Amino acid sequence: MIRQSWWKILAVVILVYTILAGMLIPLKPGIAEVTPRALQAGTEVELTVTGYNSYYSKAKNELRAWLKLKGDVVLKAARIEVLNDRTMKLHFILPQYLPSDSKDDACSLILDSPIDGAIVLPDGIALTQDSVNLLEGKKLWSVDKMDQLNAGPKLTFPYRSVLYESIRNQYFHVPLWFAMIFLFMFSVNFSVRYLRTYDPDADQRTLALNRAGFVFGLLGTVTGAIWAKYTWGAFWSWDVKQNMTAVALLIYSAYFILRGAFQDEEKKARLSAVYNIFAFAALIPLLFVIPRMTDSLHPGNGGNPAFGGEDLDNTMRMVFYPAGIGWTLLGFWVASVAYRVEKLQQRLLDA
Amino acid sequence: MNFFAQIGILLRKELVLELRMGYAISGILLYVLSTVFIVYAAFFQGVNSPMLWVTLFWIIMLFASVNAIVKSFVQENGARQLYYYGLLDPLAVIVSKMIYNISLLFFLSLLTWAAMAFIVGNKVEEFSAFLLALFLGSAGFSILFTFVAAISSKADNNSTLLAILSFPLVIPILMTLIKLSVVATGMLEDTGIGKDIGILVAIDLVLAGLTLVLYPFLWRD
Numbered sequence: 188m189i190r191q192s193w194w195k196i197l198a199v200v201i202l203v204y205t206i207l208a209g210m211l212i213p214l215k216p217g218i219a220e221v222t223p224r225a226l227q228a229g230t231e232v233e234l235t236v237t238g239y240n241s242y243y244s245k246a247k248n249e250l251r252a253w254l255k256l257k258g259d260v261v262l263k264a265a266r267i268e269v270l271n272d273r274t275m276k277l278h279f280i281l282p283q284y285l286p287s288d289s290k291d292d293a294c295s296l297i298l299d300s301p302i303d304g305a306i307v308l309p310d311g312i313a314l315t316q317d318s319v320n321l322l323e324g325k326k327l328w329s330v331d332k333m334d335q336l337n338a339g340p341k342l343t344f345p346y347r348s349v350l351y352e353s354i355r356n357q358y359f360h361v362p363l364w365f366a367m368i369f370l371f372m373f374s375v376n377f378s379v380r381y382l383r384t385y386d387p388d389a390d391q392r393t394l395a396l397n398r399a400g401f402v403f404g405l406l407g408t409v410t411g412a413i414w415a416k417y418t419w420g421a422f423w424s425w426d427v428k429q430n431m432t433a434v435a436l437l438i439y440s441a442y443f444i445l446r447g448a449f450q451d452e453e454k455k456a457r458l459s460a461v462y463n464i465f466a467f468a469a470l471i472p473l474l475f476v477i478p479r480m481t482d483s484l485h486p487g488n489g490g491n492p493a494f495g496g497e498d499l500d501n502t503m504r505m506v507f508y509p510a511g512i513g514w515t516l517l518g519f520w521v522a523s524v525a526y527r528v529e530k531l532q533q534r535l536l537d538a
Numbered sequence: 539m540n541f542f543a544q545i546g547i548l549l550r551k552e553l554v555l556e557l558r559m560g561y562a563i564s565g566i567l568l569y570v571l572s573t574v575f576i577v578y579a580a581f582f583q584g585v586n587s588p589m590l591w592v593t594l595f596w597i598i599m600l601f602a603s604v605n606a607i608v609k610s611f612v613q614e615n616g617a618r619q620l621y622y623y624g625l626l627d628p629l630a631v632i633v634s635k636m637i638y639n640i641s642l643l644f645f646l647s648l649l650t651w652a653a654m655a656f657i658v659g660n661k662v663e664e665f666s667a668f669l670l671a672l673f674l675g676s677a678g679f680s681i682l683f684t685f686v687a688a689i690s691s692k693a694d695n696n697s698t699l700l701a702i703l704s705f706p707l708v709i710p711i712l713m714t715l716i717k718l719s720v721v722a723t724g725m726l727e728d729t730g731i732g733k734d735i736g737i738l739v740a741i742d743l744v745l746a747g748l749t750l751v752l753y754p755f756l757w758r759d
Contacts, residue, residue, distance in 0.1 A: 382755050437706035444702055448693040458689050461752045462703065465685065468748050469707040472741055477710050 195520050201513030208506045209358040215339065216241040216303035217346030221296060221311060228316035229283040236275050236298070238306075239346060243269045246300040252277050253297045253333050254312065260286045261297075263331040282327035284320040291315050297333065304339015345500050349418050356414045357503065358510040363407035365511045366518035368474075370400030371439075373519075375467045378460035390456035391533070393463060394446070395526035401439045403518050408432050419484055426484045431473045438466045544626045548634035556642075566606045567649065573598045574653040584659075588723035591654070591661040592716055599650055599675065600712065603643050607683040608700055610635050611691035623757055632688065632753045636746070639680035647672040663724035667731070671718040674738040678711040681742060685749045688756055714738050 220237040236252075243250060252264040266278040285292055292315075296308040316324075344354055374396035381389035411429070412422040423429060445462055449455035478485065539547075556563050577585070577594050585591050611619075622631055651672070654660070662668045683704055690699035718734045720726050 382752075431710075434706045434709050441702045441706060445689070445693075445699065448699055454692065457755060458692055461756055462689055464752060465745075465748055466707065468744055469682075469710070469741075472710045472737065472744075476737060477713060 194516055198513055198516035198520055201509045202517060205358050205506050205510040205513055209355050209510065212502065212506070213340075213343055214240050214352060214354070215343040215346040216300075216306060218296065218298065218306055218308040218311075221308060224311065225313045225315070226279075226281060228281050228285050228314060231278065231280050234277040234279065234296070234312075236277060236296075238273050238275075238303075239351075240303075240343075241300075241306075242272050242302045243275045243300070244272050246302045249301050250275070251299045253299075253331065254279060254294045254314075255297055255333070256286055256292060256294045256314075256328065258286065260325065260328040261331050261333045262328055263333075281314075282324070283316075284318075284324035284327060285314055285316045286321065286324040286328045287314075287316075288319060288321050290317070290319060299336050300339075301337050302340075303337075305336040306339075342502055344503055353414055353417045354503075356410060358506050359514075360407060360410040360414055361507070362510040362514035363403050363410060366515040367400045367403040367407055369515050370396050370403060370518050370522060371467055371470070373522075374400060375464055378463040381456060381460045382464075385453075385457075387452070387456060387533075390460065391529045392522075392526055393460060395529055396522045397439060397442060397463065398525045399518050399522035401436065401443075402521070403514075404432070404436055404439070408436070415484075424484060428474075428478045428485045431478060434473055435470055438470060442466060539626075541627055541630055544630035545634045545637070548622075548626070548630060549638055552634065552638040562609060566602060566646065569605055570598065570602050570646065570650050571653055573602070574650065574657050578657045581658075585661075588661040588725040589720055591658065592719040592723060594658075595650065595654055596675070596712060596716055596719070598654075599643075599647055600679070600708065602646055602650065603676075603679040603683055604700060604704070606642055606646060607639055607680060607687055608697055610639060610684060611687050619757075628754060628757045629750060631757070632684065632749060636681055636684050636749070639684050640677050643676035643680045644673055647676055661723045662719075664722045668719060668722035670735065671715055671722060674718075674735070674742060675711070675715045677742045678715075678738065678745065679708065681745045681749060682708055682711070685745070685753070688753065692756075711738065711741055714741075 217239040218236060219239040222235050223232070226232050247269050250267050250269065252267060253261040254264075255261045262279060262281070264277045265280050268276040268278070270276065291313065293310045294312050294314055295310050296312060298306045300306075347354060374393045377389045377393040377396065380386070381393065408429075411432075415424055415426070415429070416422045419426075442459060442462060446455055446459050449458065577598065581590075581594075585594060619631075651660075651662070651668075655662075683700070686704040686707070687700055690697075690703060693699050714734050714737050718731065718738070721731050721734075
């Protein structure tokens with residue numbers, strides 16, 4: 188029995204691992220908020236920084252902070268006052284002129300701590316000056332240097348604005364889709380086998396795989412909708428991929444309805460196998476071609492960068508790829524149970 | 539008799555049948571005209587935006603196509619179909635039906651365009667691009683609907699089944715067509731028009747290829 192079911196055990200082990208790791212590994216420390224966001228050159232300012240998952244008091248004296256402008260010119264914080272782990276006040280003495288040829292500029296804030304590592308708040312702070320003096324500005328801003336940044340904690344997920352903790356949904360939403368695609372691919376395979384052999388067993392396998400795939404598609408849509416509520420503001424934003432998903436689910440609903448339309452078992456199996464192959468071929472442009480040519484909120488579509496780079500770091504990969512395998516294996520397990528139920532029902536009908 | 543000669547004969551048969559039973563084709567024509575008129579009456583402020591015009595055009599075309607094609611397997615009873623399959627290559631039957639339906643739908647789309655232009659007003663500026671969209675649309679619709687009609691004709695309540703089975707599948711074609719047609723109205727400057735045409739041609743070819751592969755499993759009862 189162990190020899191037959193090793194992949195089910197593997198699925199459980201992988202899923203337990205991905206759920207534990209995916210839920211327990213903390214996000215990388217980040218900057219949640221900085222006030223004020225607009226600074227005037229030639230003044231002394233006090234920035235209040237609110238951190239996320241940060242440990243400022245542990246690193247108290249080794250904390251450093253810079254304001255960074257274009258062209259790698261930085262200004263170091265004159266004084267840092269740590270209130271608690273999550274809040275600190277930074278004092279900057281801004282020079283009279285900015286190293287900029289316009290009156291307005293934007294700078295980023297960089298924190299460095301041996302505990303939290305280097306944290307960047309890109310272009311978050313606006314700077315204004317009353318008059319422009321590029322040469323003087325460059326001189327004034329090139330006193331400080333930014334060096335020896337710390338690497339920070341290793342085992343973390345990226346801290347991304349908009350996503351925040353919901354980045355963990357990556358281990359559920361996306362792998363559920365993978366599982367659905369694999370289930371539908373195998374169901375097409377069994378449809379082809381049915382049309383070659385007219386073996387009722389292949390038809391029952393197709394039905395079971397499609398049922399499991401449909402459930403996984405529904406779960407993928409629901410997890411996606413919940414994610415969309417937190418990141419895009421609404422459960423359903425008429426995003427092209429959401430619409431195509433709805434269409435894909437409609438296609439497979441039509442498959443189940445088609446099966447219900449026939450009394451004759453052989454006819455039911457044959458026609459639904461034909462429709463299943465036809466529908467899967469129509470599904471491919473739906474899921475892989477159309478979303479790429481239309482504007483979409485999803486990563487990797489309509490000019491958006493693909494989910495990768497800074498969004499998917501190596502720690503995430505360690506959870507994300509196993510999650511894909513785990514959910515797919517679970518999908519096949521569900522399908523095999525559905526197949527056995529179908530078999531037993533058939534046996535009851537025949538008896 | 540070779541394959542192409544069979545297709546030729548079947549096409550002639552379709553045309554003769556269509557002309558002999560004039561009510562079917564004139565019914566579809568009247569259907570298009572009255573739908574266009576309903577659109578005109580319902581949008582009493584006028585269809586001003588090209589986007590709306592294009593969308594309405596393709597929705598009218600979609601329903602007219604379903605109505606035109608649903609009869610292609612219904613009007614001939616099972617016994618006569620058995621006779622065809624005994625006499626001719628089943629593939630020739632479906633290919634001739636597809637070719638016939640493509641020309642029927644193309645004619646129908648030209649007529650819908652004329653009716654829209656006459657009653658609602660013409661919004662199309664680039665005629666060649668729109669004609670291409672019409673042709674690719676007719677081809678996609680007729681291949682898809684002919685095949686799905688072949689499936690649903692095996693069941694009893696087949697007009698509902700045709701809609702349920704084919705509408706989700708037609709959406710990618712419809713979306714690409716609407717995008718292409720909006721470009722043809724001159725509302726959008728789209729340099730990626732070649733890609734849309736490529737996608738439509740690819741979808742049409744894939745559907746046609748699948749029909750040819752799968753039909754031999756379908757006709758037998």
